Amino acid sequence: MADAFDEDCDYLFKAVLIGDSGVGKSNLLSRFAKDEFRLDSKPTIGVEFAYRNVKVSEKLIKAQIWDTAGQERFRAITSSYYRGALGALLVYDITRRATFESVKKWLRELRQFGSSDMVVILLGNKLDLGHSREVSQEEGNHLAEEEGLCFMETSALEKLNVEEAFLLMITKIHEITSQKSLEAKADEILTKQLGGGEKIISIDEVTATKRSSTCCSK
Structure with a gap:
C-alpha cells in the first residue's frame, strides 16, 4: 500500500504501536487521531493505521501510526511493518503484570526489525484503573531507564498523557530527522x-x- 503524502506537509513520519493484545493500543490511537474511545473495542486483526497532521517547530508533519495486532499468530505479518518506522509506542497494561513482563520481548523484536535510531516511548496504559494496578510507576521508570527509553503512564479513557506521548515521540523523530x-x-x-x-x-x-x-x- 502506498503511503499518502500531502504536498503541503514537510515530513511524513511512520510509527508503530506495539504490545500485548488488550493493552489498549487501538484506543490510544483512536484517541490521538480522532479523539474517540470505544468501550467495545475489538482486538486488532493484522494491522490498522491512522493519520494525523501535527505542527512541530513550524513544520507540518503527517504522522502515520500503525496499530499492530498483539496476538502471537499475527507476528509474522506485523514484523514487516517495522521497516521504515521511525518511532514506536510500546504499550503495557498497568493492571496486568504479564503484559509488562512481555516488554523486553517486544523490545528484542523492535531491535531486530526496526532501525537503530528508532525513537521508542514506553507507555503504561489504563491509568484510570489505578486501583487494580499490578505494575508500579517506579517499575516502569526503572525499566525505561535500563533500556534507554522515555516513559509515561496514560489513560485512553480519560485522555491522560495520550496527546503528550504521541507528540513526544513525533518531536524526537523530528529532531533526529532535522539533524x-x-x-x-x-x-x-x-x-x-x-x-x-x-x-x-x-x-x-x-x-x-x-x-x-x-x-x-x-
Whole structure:
C-alpha cells in the first residue's frame, strides 16, 4: 500500500504501536487521531493505521501510526511493518503484570526489525484503573531507564498523557530527522566545494524535507 503524502506537509513520519493484545493500543490511537474511545473495542486483526497532521517547530508533519495486532499468530505479518518506522509506542497494561513482563520481548523484536535510531516511548496504559494496578510507576521508570527509553503512564479513557506521548515521540523523530537533513546539506555543500567549482549551490529546504519524507515512507 502506498503511503499518502500531502504536498503541503514537510515530513511524513511512520510509527508503530506495539504490545500485548488488550493493552489498549487501538484506543490510544483512536484517541490521538480522532479523539474517540470505544468501550467495545475489538482486538486488532493484522494491522490498522491512522493519520494525523501535527505542527512541530513550524513544520507540518503527517504522522502515520500503525496499530499492530498483539496476538502471537499475527507476528509474522506485523514484523514487516517495522521497516521504515521511525518511532514506536510500546504499550503495557498497568493492571496486568504479564503484559509488562512481555516488554523486553517486544523490545528484542523492535531491535531486530526496526532501525537503530528508532525513537521508542514506553507507555503504561489504563491509568484510570489505578486501583487494580499490578505494575508500579517506579517499575516502569526503572525499566525505561535500563533500556534507554522515555516513559509515561496514560489513560485512553480519560485522555491522560495520550496527546503528550504521541507528540513526544513525533518531536524526537523530528529532531533526529532535522539533524540528518542538516548533515546531508553540509555534505552536499562540501562535495561541491571539493569538486573545484567556484559556485556553491546549497539544496533548498523543501528538497531536503521531501527527501526525508520519502525516506520515512519506505
